[in-house]
Amino acid sequence: MLPIIMTAFGTTSDALATYAYLGGMVGNAFPDDEIIWAYSSRMVTRELQQRENQSAMHLEEVLEKLASQGISKIVVQSLHLFPGIEFHRLHQATRQSGLDFAIGLPLFTAPSDYDRLAAILQPVIRSRPEQAILLLGHGTDHPVWTAYYSLEKILRRTFGNRLYVGVVEKSPDSSHLVDEIAEAGFTEVGILPLFLVKGLHYRRDIIGDGPGSWLSRFQRKNIAAGCIADGLGFMPGVAELIITHIASAREKLLR
Structure with a gap:
């Protein structure tokens, strides 16, 4: 054992x-x-x-x-x-x-892990062809913050430029993403929390009622936003x- x-x-x-x-x-x-x-x-x-x-x-x-x-x-x-x-x-x-x-x-360590994530997300994302898809992770001060850019690039090979990756705090800076999605002409966005569990960041930073939550920020741009899943787990x-x-x-x- x-x-x-x-x-x-x-x-x-x-x-x-x-x-x-x-x-x-x-x-x-x-x-x-x-x-x-x-x-x-x-x-x-x-x-x-x-x-x-x-x-x-x-x-x-x-x-x-x-x-x-x-x-x-x-x-x-x-x-x-x-x-x-x-x-x-x-x-x-x-x-x-x-x-x-x-x-x-x-x-998500090896390139093959990113490819497997793309396969895992296929059924969820393909069923929403008119929506922008935003994966929201935690963010970090560690040099691994660049992995979020790599993840976006790899996932866009499968899902195209309607796929965005951002974070709720720290790096990489994601403050521009709401405007970027609005300027691309999307009226709906599906948010997929890039967290293993539905914890504090999900409840407060993504779907919270506060003005700084991602749902609130999209609402101010007249973009209908909702969570696709409660987390990856x-x-x-x-x-x-x-x-x-x-x-x-x-x-x-x-x-």
Whole structure:
């Protein structure tokens, strides 16, 4: 039996159901292994421990516990979307644990991951031929911010120039996108949250009632906007992509 540590940034919302679903899919794919959950955000871990889930553990706590139990080999699967700040912290903590490990890379790391995302999105986007499609991610100060531009370029090969990629904060700057979509003549836009779960940014920054939310900004331009999905976690094909990354890490560890 091999411990597979599913490591997410974390959420204090009802989006924990997404983690339960993904954990079940991974458990079915690796029935002889132990699925363990950990969070990379200390703040989220503390809130979960206090409010909702007394068993919630930070990644470092999980690693220490496994080491104390005499476990020698582990797989740590990152549930971050891109290899940014949180992923590098995950890697550092795992490396310092002293355990023999392999890390499953974030969802969108290799070009093949971007191609698989295009395939996952095909049914959703093709059914909305008259709409602009806006994928909205988190944004980052890490140099991986350029991945958002790469993602837009790759997805436009499949969906054309009506496909846009933006972020809710930090880089890359997305403040121009509402005007750009309006100037392109679109009267409808489908927003696809580029988040694994339907958490705070979804509720506040994308669909919130405040004047700064993306829905409010489109409404002021007389563009009908709505969310296509609640996040990536439940979309067919996403769990399978995570499982592919786990399988690669597992094979590397056991070879």
